[in-house]
Amino acid sequence: MTDLGLYRHLDQMAPWNDRLQVLEVTGVTDEAPDVKTFTFRSDNQTWFRYKPGQFVTLELPTPDGPLMRTYTLSSSPSRPFSIAVTVKAQVGSIGTRWMFDHLAPGSHVKAYGPGGDFSLHSHPAAKYLFISAGSGVTPMMSMLRWLNDCAPWTDVGFVNCARRPEEIIFRKELELLGGHMPGLSLGFMIEERSSREGWYGHMGRIDAIRLPLLAPDFREREIFCCGPDPFMRAVRGMLEAAGFDMAKYHQESFAAPTVEEIPALFAAPAQDGVAVPVEAATPIRFALSDVDADCVAGQTVLQTARASGVRIPAACEFGLCGTCKVKKVSGSVEMSHNGGILDHEIDDGFILACCSKPLSALEIEA
Structure with a gap:
């Protein structure tokens, strides 16, 4: 018998809260080799x-x-x-391989988000061009699915x-959408x-000759690009050389942060055998963990927090x-x-721990 209590109208439901609720896997679908x-x-x-x-950040409970x-x-x-997230297991990947091996319908996983500004909603335009490679197609697919539902x-x-050819992710769905959306123009390119x-x-790699064949009026479009870093650098360079207005170019990238060397609390040379503090540390109280710590300049x-044994989830570590949060x-x-982080969240007292340095004594709800 169908559980009539399973369904509620949207206005009877609250939005998902990443601090209170976890996600349950309802399906796993093969999209392409290792995807x-x-x-x-x-x-x-x-x-x-x-x-x-x-995007969202998943907290994967691995043995380590x-x-x-x-x-x-x-x-x-x-x-x-x-x-839904669509992920490709690269050579040597740990998190994605763990997902492939352990996540199945009924599994639960903690998640944080959503976040990011890579969205056509943030850059409205009359005409768009989505350029992607490999699993970089995922945000483009999200935006195209939204357009198909709301503005076909x-x-x-x-x-x-x-x-x-077999590595084109979502190829069948894209070709189906191509028949439903009168304004959609599809262009696939493979290397071998x-x-x-x-x-x-089309075969080869996208370049200054092939781009006009795939999108003759690309200079008139708002362009979104996502893929491996070398691919995005090549697209960006090609557009700059073509005189494209780069204010209309947007790319998605989770680039690794620059590692910053942290000065030691007692970094000055010792005088008479006693280390001289360069600058006094700032006290931080982590209230929920009941931990008091000193933040080195x-x-x-x-x-x-990490040095004090206080766990604050973090992924990108560059804000x-x-x-x-x-x-x-x-x-x-x-x-x-x-x-x-959004302005109203800052107004409400939230900070990003990875890119916040104390200016005074702090108390953190962590």
Whole structure:
């Protein structure tokens, strides 16, 4: 018998809260070689509110301890009862391989987010061009699925590059959407032929000659690009050389932060056998953990927490993903983030621990 209590209207439900609820796996789908889509629902009948193209950070409970991995959502917020990430297991990947081996329908995983500003909602335009390679197609798919549901007449060019035909992620769905969306123009490009299926489309790598063939009016479009860093550098350089207005170019990247050397608390040469402190440390109280710590000059709140045995989840560690968001009860900080926190959250007293340095004694709700 169908559980009639399972369904509630959207206005009867609250939005998903990443601090209170976890995700339950509802499906795992093979998309391409070493590529799977994991679909989730809330464990508490809540709905998901996000912009197409945003990401979430999953906390994977591996045997060596929690592992934080950030993945772009491939699902669309126009279908708010579930979310999905589509991930590719690269050579040597740890988190994605763990997901492949351990996540199945019924599994539960903690997640944080959504976050990020890589969305057509943040850059409205009359015409779009989505350029992607490999698993970089995921935010493009999220945005295209939203357009198909909410504005199917939109003029959008969709260019995807892959090594072989069978490695084009979402190919069948994209071709289906191409028949439903009158303004959608699809362009696939592969680097080498395959013995598994024939190919009669574009071959090679995207360059200044092939781009105008795939999108003749690319200079008139708002361009979104996602893929491996060398791919995005090549696209950016090609557009700059073509005189494209780079204010209309946007790319998604989870670049590694620059490692900052943290000065020692007693870094000055010893005088008469006694170390001389360079600068006094700033006290931080982690209220929920009941821990008092000293923050060395130059350290972030996150670094001090780790040194004191206080666990604050963190993934990117350069102010982008928002995973390390914590409530500041008192005190002041200097925070240099990259979009991982909203203005109203800052007004409410939240900070990103990874990029906040104390200016006074602090009390943190962690």
